Amino acid sequence: xxxxxxxxxxxxxxxxxxxxxxxxxxxxxxxxxxxxxxxxxxxxxxxxxxxxxxxxxxxxxxxxxxxxxxxxxxxxxxxxxxxxxxxxxxxxxxxxxxxxxxxxxxxxxxxxxxxxxxxxxxxxxxxxxxxxxxxxxxxxxxxxxxxxxxxxxxxxxxxxxxxxxxxxxxxxxxxxxxxxxxxxxxxxxxxxxxxxxxxxxxxxxxxxxxxxxxxxxxxxxxxxxxxxxxxxxxxxxxxxxxxxxxxxxxxxxxxxxxxxxxxxxxxxxxxxxxxxxxxxxxxxxxxxxxxxxxxxxxxxxxxxxxxxxxxxxxxxxxxxxxxxxxxxxxxxxxxxxxxxxxxxxxxxxxxxxxxxxxxxxxxxxxxxxxxxxxxxxxxxxxxxxxxxxxxxxxxxxxxxxxxxxxxxxxxxxxxxxxxxxxxxxxxxxx
Amino acid sequence: xxxxxxxxxxxxxxxxxxxxxxxxxxxxxxxxxxxxxxxxxxxxxxxxxxxxxxxxxxxxxxxxxxxxxxxxxxxxxxxxxxxxxxxxxxxxxxxxxxxxxxxxxxxxxxxxxxxxxxxxxxxxxxxxxxxxxxxxxxxxxxxxxxxxxxxxxxxxxxxxxxxxxxxxxxxxxxxxxxxxxxxxxxxxxxxxxxxxxxxxxxxxxxxxxxxxxxxxxxxxxxxxxxxxxxxxxxxxxxxxxxxxxxxxxxxxxxxxxxxxxxxxxxxxxxxxxxxxxxxxxxxxxxxxxxxxxxxxxxxxxxxxxxxxxxxxxxxxxxxxxxxxxxxxxxxxxxxxxxxxxxxxxxxxxxxxxxxxxxxxxxxxxxxxxxxxxxxxxxxxxxxxxxxxxxxxxxxxxxxxxxxxxxxxxxxxxx
Numbered sequence: 089x090x091x092x093x094x095x096x097x098x099x100x101x102x103x104x105x106x107x108x109x110x111x112x113x114x115x116x117x118x119x120x121x122x123x124x125x126x127x128x129x130x131x132x133x134x135x136x137x138x139x140x141x142x143x144x145x146x147x148x149x150x151x152x153x154x155x156x157x158x159x160x161x162x163x164x165x166x167x168x169x170x171x172x173x174x175x176x177x178x179x180x181x182x183x184x185x186x187x188x189x190x191x192x193x194x195x196x197x198x199x200x201x202x203x204x205x206x207x208x209x210x211x212x213x214x215x216x217x218x219x220x221x222x223x224x225x226x227x228x229x230x231x232x233x234x235x236x237x238x239x240x241x242x243x244x245x246x247x248x249x250x251x252x253x254x255x256x257x258x259x260x261x262x263x264x265x266x267x268x269x270x271x272x273x274x275x276x277x278x279x280x281x282x283x284x285x286x287x288x289x290x291x292x293x294x295x296x297x298x299x300x301x302x303x304x305x306x307x308x309x310x311x312x313x314x315x316x317x318x319x320x321x322x323x324x325x326x327x328x329x330x331x332x333x334x335x336x337x338x339x340x341x342x343x344x345x346x347x348x349x350x351x352x353x354x355x356x357x358x359x360x361x362x363x364x365x366x367x368x369x370x371x372x373x374x375x376x377x378x379x380x381x382x383x384x385x386x387x388x389x390x391x392x393x394x395x396x397x398x399x400x401x402x403x404x405x406x407x408x409x410x411x412x413x414x415x416x417x418x419x420x421x422x423x424x425x426x427x428x429x430x431x432x433x434x435x436x437x438x439x440x441x442x443x444x445x446x447x448x449x450x451x452x453x454x455x456x457x458x459x460x461x462x463x464x465x466x467x468x469x470x471x472x473x474x475x476x477x478x479x480x481x482x483x484x485x486x487x488x489x490x491x492x493x494x495x496x497x498x499x500x501x502x503x504x505x506x507x508x509x510x511x512x513x514x515x516x517x518x
Numbered sequence: 519x520x521x522x523x524x525x526x527x528x529x530x531x532x533x534x535x536x537x538x539x540x541x542x543x544x545x546x547x548x549x550x551x552x553x554x555x556x557x558x559x560x561x562x563x564x565x566x567x568x569x570x571x572x573x574x575x576x577x578x579x580x581x582x583x584x585x586x587x588x589x590x591x592x593x594x595x596x597x598x599x600x601x602x603x604x605x606x607x608x609x610x611x612x613x614x615x616x617x618x619x620x621x622x623x624x625x626x627x628x629x630x631x632x633x634x635x636x637x638x639x640x641x642x643x644x645x646x647x648x649x650x651x652x653x654x655x656x657x658x659x660x661x662x663x664x665x666x667x668x669x670x671x672x673x674x675x676x677x678x679x680x681x682x683x684x685x686x687x688x689x690x691x692x693x694x695x696x697x698x699x700x701x702x703x704x705x706x707x708x709x710x711x712x713x714x715x716x717x718x719x720x721x722x723x724x725x726x727x728x729x730x731x732x733x734x735x736x737x738x739x740x741x742x743x744x745x746x747x748x749x750x751x752x753x754x755x756x757x758x759x760x761x762x763x764x765x766x767x768x769x770x771x772x773x774x775x776x777x778x779x780x781x782x783x784x785x786x787x788x789x790x791x792x793x794x795x796x797x798x799x800x801x802x803x804x805x806x807x808x809x810x811x812x813x814x815x816x817x818x819x820x821x822x823x824x825x826x827x828x829x830x831x832x833x834x835x836x837x838x839x840x841x842x843x844x845x846x847x848x849x850x851x852x853x854x855x856x857x858x859x860x861x862x863x864x865x866x867x868x869x870x871x872x873x874x875x876x877x878x879x880x881x882x883x884x885x886x887x888x889x890x891x892x893x894x895x896x897x898x899x900x901x902x903x904x905x906x907x908x909x910x911x912x913x914x915x916x917x918x919x920x921x922x923x924x925x926x927x928x929x930x931x932x
Contacts, residue, residue: 226681259714269713276680277713284700287670291677298683302659303630324700327670334665488715491773495752497801497848500855500887504801505848 168383171450177382178445178456180219181211181438182463184235187244188413190467191234191251195417199475200251203280204265207235209380209412212437213344214239216385217312220393226274226311228289231266232344232411233278236314241273244470254477261480262488282315283322286341289313290328293339293402300399310338310396318349320363329370329404336401340392341367343406344379350415351423367404379407380435383444410435486511608793615785617759618648621766622686624795626656629684632770635662635675636688636725645690646726646785672698672723676705680717684770692727692779693739706775707750722769724778728819728869729906729917731783738906738913742779742846743875753846754800755779755818759789761844764798772800779846781819803850809839812927813857815880816867817843820918824867827923836927846876849883858884862893863930867918872900894930899923 169177188206195204207214210232218227218239229236237247242258250257251265259269259278267278276292279285292311299307319325320343332339343363347354355361367374373395377388385407392403410432414421445451490496493506505511612620626632633656634649640663643650653661664671668689675685689695695702702723709717729738742753752774756762762780769776806821807828816824821842828838839857843849858864864884868877877898884896899918906916 228677257714259712259716262714263712267712269709269716271713271716276677276717277709279704281700281704284673284704287673287701288677288680288705290670291674291679292681293677294674295678295681295683298633298659298678302633302657323667324670324673327665327667328674330665331667331670331674488711488713489750490752491710491715491718491720494801495750495772495774495848497845498850498852500851502852 167448167450168387169450174441174445174450175455175459176219177215177386178438178441178451179459179463180215180239181382181441182460183238183244183466184211184214185438186460186463186467187234187238187247187470190248190471192413192417194248194251194471200253200265202264203231203416203418204251205230205232205416206413207232207411209432209436210344210346210409211235212382212385212441213314213342213379213407213409216379216382217314217340217342217389217393220386220389221310221312223272224274224309226276226289226292226309228276228285228292228311228313229268229278230282230285230315230319231278231280232316233266233268237268237270237273237275237278240270240275242268242270242275244466245473246270248467248470249474249477252474252477253479254474255480255484256473256477260484260488262484276311282319283324286313286315286319286324286328289339290332290337293332293337293396294335296338297335297399308338308397310340310393312340312342312393314342314344316349317343317345317347317354317363318352318357319343320345320366321357326366326370329366329372329402332402333371336399338396338399339402340389340396341402341404343404344409345406346409346411348411348415348424350419353423362406364404364406370404372402372404374404374406376406376408379409380432380437380440382437382441412436609790610793611788611790612759613785614756614759614762614780614787614789615646615648617763617789617791618756618766618780619650619652621763622649622770623652623655625767625770626652626660629770631682632684632686633660633662633678634686634688635664635671636686637664637666637690637694639663639688644688646780646782648780648785649688668694668697669699669701673701673705675721675723676701676709676719679719679721679775680709684720684722686722686724686770689723689725691737691739691782692725692741693736695723695725695741696739696744699744702745702751702777703748707748710750718773719775720770720773721775722766722772722778723775724766724769724780726780726782726785728779728781728783729901729913732908732910732913733782733906734908735905740870740875740901742777743870745777746847746876746879751775751777751847752800753777753779754844755781755846757781757784757818757821757842757844759787760791761798761804761842763791764796765800765844767795767797768800771797776800779818783819798844801845801848801850803853804842804844805853806840806842807838809837809861811837811861811931812839812863812865813854813861814838814840814865814867814923814927815843815854816840817846817876818869820867820869823918823920824923827920827927830920830924831927834924834928836931838927843880849880851883851887854880854884855888858888859891862891864892864896865923865926865930866896866898866900867923868898868900869917870900871903872898873903875900897926897930899926 184207188208191204191206194200214235218236223241227236227240234247238244246258247268250259250261250263250268253261253264255261259267263269263278266280269275269277276288277285289311296307296309299305329341345354345363349357364374364376375388378384388405392405395401395403412433442456446453494504496505499505499508634652638645639649640653640658640661649661672687675687678685706719706721710719727739727741742755745751745753754765754769754776756765756778765778769778806825814824824840828840831838839861841853841857866877866880868875870876877900881896881898899922901917904916907913
């Protein structure tokens, strides 16, 4: 007798990549004779008609289903991107992939420690969205944030140094893998607990709106919040969907649905696994997109970002994607089915873009190869830089606890503790 | 709600009137609410602005003999305005919640980045009327009525602070902020550090807490116990209209995240405060009543229980020194230390529960820093480790009452 909690094999059959663009069919087969606690719904999206139906229930202007856009553009024989754009996208994805691969190597060589969560396989989402943003737009991510930081413009050196825990890291070595911040590039982190970044993103979007409506500044900045399928069962997600829609905040909620939250399958955790549907429940458009295809993601992103900039409010975008590695470098990744992994590996977003660029004669193979080489060198150089950088000294320990170090208080001698010379040396007792 | 406040005013009138009406006939520098007139006819002022000042009149001296190295940003209490020691020249009377509102409004006028968010702060005017009228004046976006989602709107305030605004986040009752613990601990306290100093979080998180009048267990919590370990935040507790306004303004201007603890029963305290602008130092304690025999450290509502006990003690011949610590994190070890060195006996009176409260931390800090100066063990009177009961009698026994304070002092001073 199978117990309610017997693990089941969940496999997804996927459409042949590149064809059947109007259908995304994902029937889930269960292992026989298991009582399965979790959603019994299949993730089936038949056609863009279904997306439009969902949209009809909201009160805002329709978001065109992405498949239609893609189909339309392809039918009139125009391309979705120019050569320059294509090269930018390609380079960004290659950077993400190479960097993460290097992280894995460095981790196993003992250069970085703790929890490291790699983004391999999901590059299309980061590149697709972030390459549309300006420097003053904000990005908020989760612990799987290296590539979001890189796409946003944080240098590979700064990220690698941060991972090595060196002072030259983007956060002076104080944050680590899960806390990639950059004020210059408006990368607002990097959060270790899932869901806790979404309110911060909502706040950044609130700031934009405030600047525009209260301070009367010319502010069109939007915020993109990335998070996973597991987060979509968390209260903070819903609370923020509500507030964002209520006040029409310029934010895009991007769900990187890679179907797994460590070892918990999305279907075992979620009553209604179609996350995009939760958008209209709060009065915002919900869009589902193939997150393994950077061009499709980009088309949806354009629409969502434009909406936000125009002051029309938030959008919820669910990207169906997959992580090729385990949850983290410590995860043995035993629960996921080999066939599932193989299916998604065949949909590698980098390979797909490469194929698109070459088939549409936008670039030559050699140009792509030279990008790959350039990125390899960049990542190598980043490692060398990080290796050579110094580790933080004792005096750094207390420096950034408070923006105003008076917060450490007044010592018995009547002086503020931060004035004690030993304090700056890091040897004072506080 | 108003019934509670009226009950507070009427039922505990003796304990809750501002100190300056208890003892003195002589008048005092109008800028200070916490003064005592001593038999030697000099008046000691709380050193709220940290500067070494002498008031114009020879009968007044400033207490603090060592000026702080980093002077406070303000204050307009110049020596000459206090020259006349008898009348309240420049001052206006108001209730504590109005003082909070005044401070808030002044800061919102001063800096358009300052905004308020919380439940019922806008159209309703705040459940304790601290934000009354502000939404009409500043608009619905600057005084934002949030849905009931503490964790998310606290996080939203933090994200707004990181991107340049200066939000004041109100917890309708401090207890509700338990739902925001994730954001307060992880983001509010830590993000400045984990971002390597790149982002500042100049938020003020404020709200009423403490044991009220039969509000029940969940509405009678003392969150200062739970928040005190969070690195990167400061905590202050106001107790008079004067320091309420001053601390509110200081907290808003601070670049650090500050949690301002108000007390449900103190909102209707009345006092005269200066017309001129002033702020209080976030890190300093307030000398309420200088004395020689024993140091009594307290904060918030318990200050009034202590002062009531002080009356009894004075009649019995004791001379307690009462300090309102005000800054719950960090402790002002200078003021506290000077007092311990003088009296050699310490009694802490707090409203937190026995286990893990502010008193527990303060006891440890005093023992660690001033052990040599103590003639007796530090005694700490706290509330019982009990969920605050609804029944009035039980509730009364939960918190420290003046009689217990008197007994404790007598015991310590044997």
